[in-house]
Amino acid sequence: MRGMRWAIALRDAAAIVAGCALVALVFNAVRGDGIPLVQKEEYQILVPCPETMGDATALAPDAPALRSPRALVVDARPAAEFERWHTASALNVPYDYLEPTPPAVIQRIAASGAAEVIVYGDGADPDSGEQLARELSGKGIRNVSYVTGGAAALQKGAPSGGQP
Amino acid sequence: MKWNATRRSDPAVLVAVTAICVGELALAQTPPCDALTPEQQQAKQAVFAALHPYDGCDATFEQCLAKKPVSPVVLRLASDICRQVKAGRGKQEIEHGLAKRAQSALAMGKPSAIAIDSGTLAGDPQAPVQVVVYACVRCPYCRVVIPILHREVTEGSLKGKARLYFRQFPLKDHQGSTEGGLALVAASRLGGFWPYMLKIYERYDVYCPKLLPDWAAETGLDKAALEGLVADPKTREFLVASKQEGIRNKVTATPTLFIDGHKYLYDMQSEVIIDVLHEVYEARSAAK
Structure with a gap:
């Protein structure tokens, strides 16, 4: 008796599915721009590949945000240049134009709890600071900005010539 | 009536x-x-x-x-x-x-500054229309479009009309793009860029950086010389400079084309690109 009920339920379900499919096929055939049942042309699924970059705000070298205790300042220059001069408490994350920033570093920045991440780089064209800021933003770090003019602009503005 | x-x-x-x-x-x-x-x-x-x-x-x-x-x-x-x-x-x-x-x-505005690497030339060097493509060795769309463009300028309808140059723009999200880029810079130095480039795209699905020197040898390049050049820091510097140039020229994706120094902004389907190149050539010929 129970098996019979299942069979009836299955039969009804199949009838509903078949009925719906039939209605859909008829509707598709009747409408002017019906979907072709057989795709005759190749789908164009390939699109140009973007570099994963997000938005980053440009910041003046004398912006008060740079002195905020809630900001994490990142130096994008190579380690040797960082050793020569860097702003107080800056974190050195050398920017590489070819290799992605290591996930552990991104994790560390994300876990820092900083309300804002401010990056400065070499100030060249292109500026490594801007590139790193945009890469971090593209990887999900929020409120990322970069210092226009990079380290050189910061050094110029620093009264003591820097804070190593 | x-x-x-x-x-x-x-x-x-x-x-x-x-x-x-x-x-x-x-x-x-x-x-x-x-x-x-x-x-x-x-x-x-x-x-x-x-x-x-x-x-x-x-x-x-x-x-x-x-x-x-x-x-x-x-x-x-x-x-x-x-x-x-x-x-x-x-x-x-x-x-x-x-x-x-x-x-x-229409060549409007100032052309972008592009350092042409003559080792990557495809087609007739005297062809009037210059096409530069910034591309990544691991970009699936480049793999489709670039061999078509190469065929067009070397033996197709654009032969004698357009010449193609390749500029490196390795994308960070593509694994093995740096190794591929270095190998291509080396191949360009050794005078065998295009056969090698086309082989790498042909074998896109079985790509492995370790195999790159062997594939170079298959195209007639000196494997040891290629490996030596790949290890040379100057090769990496050249690759970085090419990418920096691309960034300066507002390249954000690959492939990105420049026709006579002007960024191509239209449809990226290969037949459309070819059509636009014919148009540029015809306009150039008519202006003469």
Whole structure:
């Protein structure tokens, strides 16, 4: 008796599915721009590949945000240049134009709890600071900005010539 | 009565019929327009009546196509519009596309600064139109478009009309792009860039950086010399400089093309790119 009920339920379900499919096929055939049942042309699924970059705000070298205790300042220059001069408490994350920033570093920045991440780089064209800021933003770090003019602009503005 | 009226051959009717015939004759030279359904023909007609070609004629497409002889660029653009109508694009989208095509085909503004690597030249060095493509060795779209462009400029319809140069723009998200980029810079130095490049794209699905020197040897390159160059810090510097140049030139994705130093902003389908290159060549020839 129970098996019979299942069979009836299955039969009804199949009838509903078949009925719906039939209605859909008829509707598709009747409408002017019906979907072709057989795709005759190749789908164009390939699109140009973007570099994963997000938005980053440009910041003046004398912006008060740079002195905020809630900001994490990142130096994008190579380690040797960082050793020569860097702003107080800056974190050195050398920017590489070819290799992605290591996930552990991104994790560390994300876990820092900083309300804002401010990056400065070499100030060249292109500026490594801007590139790193945009890469971090593209990887999900929020409120990322970069210092226009990079380290050189910061050094110029620093009264003591820097804070190593 | 009606019959008699028609037989009197009203001059206005004759002019209208002639205009339609000439227009149809012009459209007969635009195969994409013939393949449209009646609804698409209607949509196309509305676009032709509203939009103006950016070159070759000052009137609407409808009026320009009725003129004799029809400007070759107008025919090209009309075909392109039919292709877009067939793809389901509306008037606004087509108008926007036409503007992008104009920006790509008409050399407007200052050309971008691009350091040409003669080792990556494909095609006739005397060909008047210069095409530079920024590409990544691991970009799936580059793998499709670049071999087609290479074939076109070396043995296809663009032979003698356009010359192609390759600029490296390895994308960070593509694993193995740096190794591939370094190997290609080395291959360019050794004078065997294109056979190697095409082999790498041909074997896209089995790509492995460790195999790159062996693949180089298969294309006739000296494996040891290639490995030596890959390890040379100057090769990496060159690769970085190429990418920095791309960033300066607002390259954000691969492939990105520059025609005579101007960024190509239009449809990236290979047949459309080829069509635009023909247009640029024809405009260049006509200006001479």
